[in-house]
Amino acid sequence: MVLAANEIVKGNMSVGDLVMVNGLLFQLSVPLGFLGSVYREVRQSLIDMQTMFTLMTMDTGIKNKPQAPYLYVDSKTSSIKFENVSFEYGSGKEVLKGLNLTIEPGKKTAIVGGSGSGKSTLVRLLYRFYEPTRGRILIGDQDIRDVDLESLRRAISIVPQDTVLFHDTIRHNLHYGNLRASEAEVIEAARMAEIHETVSRWPKGYETQVGERGLKLSGGEKQRIAIARAILKNSPILIFDEATSSLDSITEHNILKALRNATQGRTSICIAHRLSTIMDADEIFVLEDGRVSERGSHRELLRNPRSLYWRLWNTQNHTHQSEAAHSL
Numbered sequence: 001m002v003l004a005a006n007e008i009v010k011g012n013m014s015v016g017d018l019v020m021v022n023g024l025l026f027q028l029s030v031p032l033g034f035l036g037s038v039y040r041e042v043r044q045s046l047i048d049m050q051t052m053f054t055l056m057t058m059d060t061g062i063k064n065k066p067q068a069p070y071l072y073v074d075s076k077t078s079s080i081k082f083e084n085v086s087f088e089y090g091s092g093k094e095v096l097k098g099l100n101l102t103i104e105p106g107k108k109t110a111i112v113g114g115s116g117s118g119k120s121t122l123v124r125l126l127y128r129f130y131e132p133t134r135g136r137i138l139i140g141d142q143d144i145r146d147v148d149l150e151s152l153r154r155a156i157s158i159v160p161q162d163t164v165l166f167h168d169t170i171r172h173n174l175h176y177g178n179l180r181a182s183e184a185e186v187i188e189a190a191r192m193a194e195i196h197e198t199v200s201r202w203p204k205g206y207e208t209q210v211g212e213r214g215l216k217l218s219g220g221e222k223q224r225i226a227i228a229r230a231i232l233k234n235s236p237i238l239i240f241d242e243a244t245s246s247l248d249s250i251t252e253h254n255i256l257k258a259l260r261n262a263t264q265g266r267t268s269i270c271i272a273h274r275l276s277t278i279m280d281a282d283e284i285f286v287l288e289d290g291r292v293s294e295r296g297s298h299r300e301l302l303r304n305p306r307s308l309y310w311r312l313w314n315t316q317n318h319t320h321q322s323e324a325a326h327s328l
Contacts, residue, residue, distance in 0.1 A: 177229030
């Protein structure tokens, strides 16, 4: 602009030329500024790609045995047994210590315990993210180390505490549970998960965008989508890993209704923090110091005032009553 002004003073340029130069500079400044942000994004993408390719080339310690047979189980044969299972994460401290636990097929089983008792570790071992240091795990009387890894993970569905959603539509996020499912099957799974009526009231219905990591949805809506995914996968074994721990009481009630629909006719495992969510379980295992310290139904465990379950139940009830009184 300074150079253009000097040229006008010298008589080499007109005022119209100055206006033209000003317009050109303005039009160039926007794409040049955008080019800087594109460069940063491309550079970050290249770094992320390098990290991804490095991860893809890493050798995993969990591998299939040669000609490993497929795991074939259904709701009547999907029993789960942990036989003298011990495990440590590498720190030298055992998380599980000779654990023995049997989950009957078609039953709802709950696993509770204090923090660090090994509840979530059971799920990781069942998926074969890790191998036990001692003992073995059986599904349908088949050692999971001997069966095909893909067939093992296909037989298990999980509803995690923190649901991962893609920045896409409700339909796409539901379909992810089973890409071959029909439209009718997707809607039926949504009905069973108690999310269909909610989605139907939205202007775009199943075409509604969920936002980055499900930002546009509430915690309860995200959990019900996760339950619908698990139903759509149609696995004989369902695992709920503290699926209601971060929800309020009203939302939790709706989620529990969806869970009851999802667990019908399936072997289900509920890793629970709130004991009120597993009162209807067929059997409850209480973990303490890496072992099963107590087992039984909700009523049976409450009959013993010295039991850990009784103490956990009273502590949670006292806390809820105190919070309710404080809110009044």
